Amino acid sequence: MSGGKGAKMAGGRGxxxxxxxxxxxxxxxxxxxxxxxxxxxxxxxxxxxxxxxxFTAENYRRLLDPNYARVFLNSMLLALWTTLLALLLGYPFGYCMARANRRWRALLMLLVIVPFWTNALVRLYGWKILLQANGPVNTVLRALGLIDQPLRMLGSYGSVLLAMVYCLIPFMILPCHSAVDKMDWSCVEAARDLGAKPWYAFLTVTLPLTLPGISAGCVLVFVPSLGLFFVSDLMGGSLMLVGNLIRDQLLKSRDWPFGAALSMLLMAVTVLIFGLYRRSGGKDLGVF
Amino acid sequence: MKKRRKIFSPVYMTLLLIAMYLPIVMVVIYSFNAGRTIGAWQGFTTMWYDRLLQNALMGDALKNSLVLAAWSVALAGVIGTLGAIGMAKSHFRGKGALETLSTLPMMIPEIILGMAYLVIFSAVGIPLGMPTLVVTHMTFCVPYVYINVSSRLVGMDPSVEEAARDLGAGPWRVLLDITLPLVAPAVASGMLLALAMSLDDVIISFFVTGATTTTLPLKVYTGLRNGGTPEINALCTLLLGAVFVLVSLAQLWQARQRRRQARDREQANRNQPDRA
Structure with missing residues (x-):
């Protein structure tokens, strides 16, 4: 092989x-x-x-059994609530972060990333300590005279939801932040100059322009929240989610075919969500 | 209106950050609690740290976690980087499918792959343990490296490679002297992310770990399921410290890199004012 073309081809094959x-x-x-x-x-x-x-289709038929269908419905509902709350709490944060000056932004970014990197278990453990019967939250509430009996917060639906949102909120903040950051502010200024009130300008200009970030964040929160089996476990909840069910089928009941069918259902939901995301014009996820 | 936003923004961000960090602070504080359980505060002690350092099982778990992370991240770094370069430079049918398949572990809920591994390893008769942990961690680490390097390659100016080739560099020379140094920061940040994911993973490890091998997160998981002990608090605190140092270093390094890039760009613009 000699000459530029040959070398190039070798490189290509290499x-x-x-x-x-x-x-x-x-x-x-x-x-x-x-x-x-x-x-x-x-x-x-x-x-x-x-x-x-x-061969049998029995495993899929069993998915329709009310007991299992309820578990699946619960998981979807919890994932929906988690996504909604993460959006309501995370978007304003990402927005404010993008509007902060450079110095602050670097620090805020660091503060958002550290929990994202720390083990989810460790962070959930912190909530467990906070919410336990004789923990700080109950102590403070009692000292303030707001309650006389310690509240049983651990194990409630609210505590599982809180833990889910807490685990996944960085996945919402980061894409929202980068969408607001990349947005062309002259559009908002134009709307304001033409007489739009701040809220109106936000709803009709900022929100649609940052929609890609919002939908990316929603996918990044919704999908993992379907599979986090340890959250409900650790918060002491008796709430059975798809993740817990799959784990139990594998390790306790040892009904692998049914566990596999559950996994495939979860996979189908995931694929559907990504499909919708792609069709709505979503770009590659994972880079923010 | 403007004034109101100026007040709202810092107050809101502070509140949310407090909510984010309060649990972490609690874990640290309670690691110094003298009580045997995680219950009420019973005075200050550093006994749990001593106890932790003497615990041989914890030492094993730590060693396993580090060995596992080192192997899987190193393998994923090589495979992901090579894959990204190869994919960027070739076109073939099924390229999109291969890309989707390679990045799938990052996209789907971990429990799906976790159970798939358990089922298939037992079907094939592969004993669970460190090798299965390394292989599975490597698989979910590859996408982080691949995506980071790919996006860097997309943003890269092709004329740099062309220039090197025009000046007579062979394809391997171009790869080693031009392409790899240019993607090196992306490789590093992808591997860093992969490292965090490997050190953090509970779900996949939970399914593919053997009876004798345990990792640190799994140790924490079992500890917490049994209600949690101050020893686990101490362990978590040490983990938090390690993460904090690591993230801070990475952030500092990235900031320096960005400053250097900005300076280079400025210089380039100054030299060629018409191109800017």
């Missing part, structure tokens, strides 16, 4: 080989395991062995 390890990982450790789950979701639970190769 760099194409670079894909091989990643493709192998994707096929061996993503595609094959997921396909296998799909396959066993149509199989029968065995007596001794955990899976028997007999």
């Amino acid at each position: 760099t194409r080989l670079f894909i091989v390890p990643m493709a192998m990982v994707a096929v061996l450790f993503v595609a094959i395991p997921l396909c296998y789950v799909l396959v066993i979701s149509f199989m029968t639970r065995g007596d001794n062995s955990t899976v028997q190769a007999i």
Whole structure:
């Protein structure tokens, strides 16, 4: 091989080989395991062995059982509430952060990122300490004379919701912040100059312009919230979520085919959400 | 109106930040609590730290976590970077599909992959333990490196590579001397993110860990399920300290990098005023 063209082609073929390890990982450790789950979701639970190769759609029929359907509905509702609350709390924060001056912004960014990096368990543990019967929140409320009996906050629906929002809110703040940051402020100024009141300008200009950030944030909060099985566990809730159900099917009831069917349902919901996100013009997630 | 926003913004941000940090502060404070349980405050002690440092099981868990993170992040760093460069420079059918498949572990709820691994490893007869942990962590670390490096490659000026090639550099030379140094910061930040994810992971580890191997987050998880002990508080505090130092360093480094880039750009503009 001689000459520029030959060298270029060799380079092209060389760099194409670079894909091989990643493709192998994707096929061996993503595609094959997921396909296998799909396959066993149509199989029968065995007596001794955990899976028997007999085709059945029974696992999917069982998903319609009111008990399981309720678990699924609860998870979706909790995920919806989590997303809504994270948006209501996180968007203003991202907005204010983007409007802050440079010095402050770097510090605020750091303050948002640190909890994002710290182990979710550690942070949930902090809430557990705060909310326990003889913990600081109850002590303060009692000292203020607002209550005489300690409130039982741990294990309530509110405490699980709080913990979910708390775990996932950085995923909302970061994309909202970057959307507001990238927005062309002259549009808002134009609206204001033309006589729009601040709130009207916000609703008709800022909000639509930052919608990509909002929808990215919603996806990034909603999807993981469906699978976090340890949140309800740790907050002492008896609330059964899809994640808990899948774990129990695998490790307690050892009904792997049914667990696989549940996973596939969760996968279908995830794919649907990403599909909607893409169709609404959403860009790649993951970079903020 | 403007005045009102000026008051609203700092007050709101302060309140939310307090809500974000109060639990973390609580964990730290209660690690010095003399009581045996996480209950009421019973005085100051550093006994739990001593106890923690003498706990051999904790030491094992820490070592496992570090070994696991080092292997999986290093492997993911190489695989993700090579993948991003290869994908950026070639076009083939199914490229989009491969990209989706490679980044899927980051997108779907972790529990799906976690259970898939448990099921398939037991079907194939692979014993659970450190090797399975490394392989699975590596898989979910690859997307973080890949996406960071890809987006850096998209934003890169192709004329730099072309110039090197025109000046007679071979493709490998271009790769080693031009492309890799240019994407190095993206590789570093992707690997840093992957490191955080690996050190943090509970769900996937929960499914693929063997009976004898445990990681730090799993240790914390079991500790907390049993109600939590001050020893776990002490462990969490040490983890928090490590994260805080790591994030601060990363942030400082990034700020320096950004300043340097801004300065370079300024200089380039000054040299070529018409191009700016």
